[in-house]
Amino acid sequence: MPADPAALRLALADDIASGDPTLDPSWRDAVAAVPRELFVPDAVFRHVDSGWTPVHRTEIGDDDWLTMVYSDSTWVTQVDGQDVADTEGPITGSPTSSATLPSLVARTAQVAELRPGQRVLEVGTGTGYSTALLCHVLGDKNIVSIEYDTGLATAAAAHLHAAGYHPTLAVGDGLRGCGEPADYDAIIATCSVRHIPPHWFWQLNDGGSLTTTVCGWMQVAGLIRLVLDDEGTAHGRFTADKITYMLARPHERPPSPLFFKIDGITSPTRLDPALLEWWEARFVAQLAAPSAELMGTGSGVILRDVATGSQAWTEPKGAGWIAHQHGPLRLWDQVEDALLEWQRAGAADLTEFGMTATPESQTVWIGSPRGPSWQLPV
Ligand SMILES: C[S@@+](CC[C@H](N)C(=O)[O-])C[C@H]1O[C@@H](n2cnc3c(N)ncnc32)[C@H](O)[C@@H]1O
The missing domain is CATH 3.40.50.150 (Vaccinia Virus protein VP39)
Known part of the structure; x- marks a missing residue:
């Protein structure tokens, strides 16, 4: 039938x-x-x-x-x-x-x-x-x-x-x-x-x-x-929903140049970089480094700042990990400081995050507007 x-x-x-x-x-x-x-x-x-x-x-x-x-x-x-x-065979790109x-x-x-x-x-x-x-x-x-x-x-x-x-x-x-x-x-x-x-x-x-x-x-x-x-x-x-829609076209990331790892300044990390596999942790990282993209996860996190070209990447070392940082922003430090703040706030889930916004200033906070907070890139 x-x-x-x-x-x-x-x-x-x-x-x-x-x-x-x-x-x-x-x-x-x-x-x-x-x-x-x-x-x-x-x-x-x-x-x-x-x-x-x-x-x-x-x-x-x-x-x-x-x-x-x-x-x-x-x-x-x-x-x-x-x-x-208009497409015959396989193509690559983003939806x-x-x-x-x-x-x-x-x-x-x-x-x-x-x-x-x-x-x-x-x-x-x-x-x-x-x-x-x-x-x-x-x-x-x-x-x-x-x-x-x-x-x-x-x-x-x-x-x-x-x-x-x-x-x-x-x-x-x-x-x-x-x-x-x-x-x-x-x-x-x-x-x-x-x-x-x-x-x-x-x-x-x-x-x-x-x-x-x-x-x-x-x-x-x-x-x-x-x-x-x-x-x-x-x-x-x-809300608790872990969902996303594609970014509005004017908010999409500009095309990335080829990425080469630079050794930069190295230091041991305070956190396991694999934390960034969690949705909430990545949400916090994104708030802390709003013009950065995340290109690798697990112990091999790679962060690249689209605005300044700054980069940070991690690798296992002994029983822990080290971060390499290069460029005007200390991307790993920014992300790690925010993650530690989030952990001090009880590793809050999405429902504990809120937002206060005007056309000029937009803040995402944990708990209440007086809690840990980050500015969106308005
Ligand atoms: C996930 S699709 C929408 C799906 C649609 N709601 C449906 O059910 O078929 C997102 C759409 O947003 C459009 N879009 C992206 N940026 C936009 C913008 N600044 N203004 C209007 N539309 C936009 C895209 O072209 C795309 O068609």
Whole structure:
């Protein structure tokens, strides 16, 4: 018997709801109603070895394709700006767009605490699937969605219209908000940011909310809902979710030059570098060295600062490890000091981190705004 999209859709909605008992039934119902097969293009990229291989619907057949569409998976649709439809063989690079896994879209919407009647700006339309879920729950007239890439935005508009949704769609840099005047009650991003863009504050009503993943070049993120007070300061706490969306294009790391280890100044480390395999530890490291990327883990941590070219790398020595540091920043010291502070704060999990933010100054803290804190690179 051929695969039945309606049955697959219902099964996906039920799976997501049973995996997250706190999920509001409206998001489960939206997943059960929105035909994802109209949003996932007829080819997607699969991660094979260290590259991306296009998988075409015509190669695998309709049934396997529908099963794939209705798995709770992210399907990459664009790599380094190259659409899967224009790709014949494997390519390398970083994903620049995808159809996000439905459970993550639903979870993000749940965290945003959106209410009927609210006017919502979504940043990162992608395939339009998450936009459709928002339309289903809040009504088309309340949803504005903006996508950076013109081709993706055109395709998303066609997907949404085919599914019967007609939100306001725009093409541009959603980090600059969307439209003037813009009186949103909520902004929700399906791309990550290194800091909260100032325009988001200016386009939000008092009491409005911003929901996004705050990420960086060490590739760890925290999901947060910030609420704007009437003095223009946003406050919130991170959720426990260890998830991330791809970085907003203007916040992506610039291309790296070839990396060569330099011996630099050496000293024994106070901590096991393998600590950076923990999500929270890496989150702290990213706060402490916000323009650094992390290129190796385990005992062989490699940190490279994109802004200054400073580097730090570790290696085992005797019963411990040594760090080599070179350049104007002492990257390992910065990271290690922060990790020790985090450990003194009880090795806090993500829910103990919070954020206080204005357009000019954004602080992530542990416990309370008076606790250990770090500035985001605004
Ligand atoms: C993870 S995908 C979004 C997936 C989408 N929500 C879906 O369900 O199909 C992230 C999207 O954000 C877009 N994006 C990145 N930076 C952006 C920006 N500054 N403004 C608007 N869109 C942006 C990317 O082009 C990409 O399509």
